[in-house]
Amino acid sequence: MDASASSSPLPDAPWRRKFQRQILAWYAGAARHLPWRENRDPYRIWISEIMLQQTQVATVRGYFQRFIAAFPMVADLAAADEAEVLRLWEGLGYYRRARQLHAAAQEIVAEHDGQFPRDFDDVLALPGIGRYTAGAICSIAYDAQAPILEANTIRLHARLLAYREDPTKTPGQRLLWQFAEHILPTSDVSSFNQALMELGSEICTPRNPQCDACPVATLCQARQENAVAQIPAPKKKMQYEDRVEVAIVVRRKKEVLLRQCGEGERWAGLWDFPRFQVASEADLVSGQLASQLQERTGLSAAIGSRLTTIKHGVTRYRITLHCHEAERASGRLRKDETAPLVWAAVDQLHDFALSTTGRKIARLLAK
DNA sequence: AACACGGGGAC
DNA sequence: GTCCCAGTGTT
Structure with missing residues (x-):
């Protein structure tokens, strides 16, 4: 030069x-x-x-x-x-x-x-x-x-x-x-x-x-x-963090419980099945899941069998999502202004904007 | 300056 | 698996 x-x-x-x-x-x-x-x-x-x-x-x-x-x-x-x-x-x-x-x-x-x-x-x-x-x-x-x-x-x-x-x-x-x-x-x-x-x-x-x-x-x-x-110089390697999460499909006759994700959280404005993080695979104990569900929705329910497990990535997280059914829900739905909860007919789920994992679960239910 | 935010295409 | 994609807004 x-x-x-x-x-x-x-x-x-x-x-x-x-x-x-x-x-x-x-x-x-x-x-x-x-x-x-x-x-x-x-x-x-x-x-x-x-x-x-x-x-x-x-x-x-x-x-x-x-x-x-x-x-x-x-x-x-x-x-x-x-x-x-x-x-x-x-x-x-x-x-x-x-x-x-x-x-x-x-x-x-x-x-x-x-x-x-x-x-x-x-x-x-x-x-x-x-x-x-x-x-x-x-x-x-x-x-x-x-x-x-x-x-x-x-x-x-x-x-x-x-x-x-x-x-x-x-x-x-x-x-x-x-x-x-x-x-x-x-x-x-x-x-x-x-x-x-x-x-x-x-x-x-x-x-x-x-x-x-x-x-x-x-x-x-x-x-x-x-x-x-x-050129260009390779970027620093992304450091991913593994996470384990659980989604619960709470059923009531032909309906399932959906929650609208609140402002400031992931998928804000979209609907999803009640979902939360657990510390590790070792914490997938039905009693703990039931109490988490109760805490977040107000409903008591017995955690049932595992529907599916979905692995997906969201920004820097690699998530393993275990999806469980829950039956015999009782109690009153928690009124949550920031994240509404609704019962949605299984055959109407196409009307809701769901996250991709939520849609995968919804497709399983329709079968 | 670093981070959160989704999901999929392409290799 | 890994890297990358017609970026923006917040902290």
């Missing part, structure tokens, strides 16, 4: 022009057809961007189609019940996104006359929309000159610059946001930003990137340094 290049990591104007040209030309022939690329409706772009947060394109496709069919416009979403929104979000995870989406739609109706805002700062002020999502919506829908930085472009830019530190830490983020802004063209920002993500997603992949097919390989510093495989 020469002295002028090392004085600043940010490229000069000729480099930028070439980069923009190559990126846009490549994207013109390589863009995937995705449901949210059918038009430039900011509402649709917004829905897709929220769904795509920490969620892969392949997973989002079906959810997006169903969601748009149910709520074609902002006003439809704003007018819906939160329960309906959550039901359509079931299985996608990060359910706060759905609730903030719903709240934002109502805010748009109340404060922006039902029109998705045009101004970057107004977009950024909506719940669930941060710097990336605001930039993505405004650039993609309006061609606003707003930079973006997310998983694909973090990796892409780190390689272009041969940035060897962790690009997700504060210094890396500062540099890469600056870079993302620096390379923006003066027109076609919509295509340009989407092209960057497409390139990161399809060519500049985490493992075995297809540098041979990359339109900007000659501009890539990591490639020149033969360090593509070492």
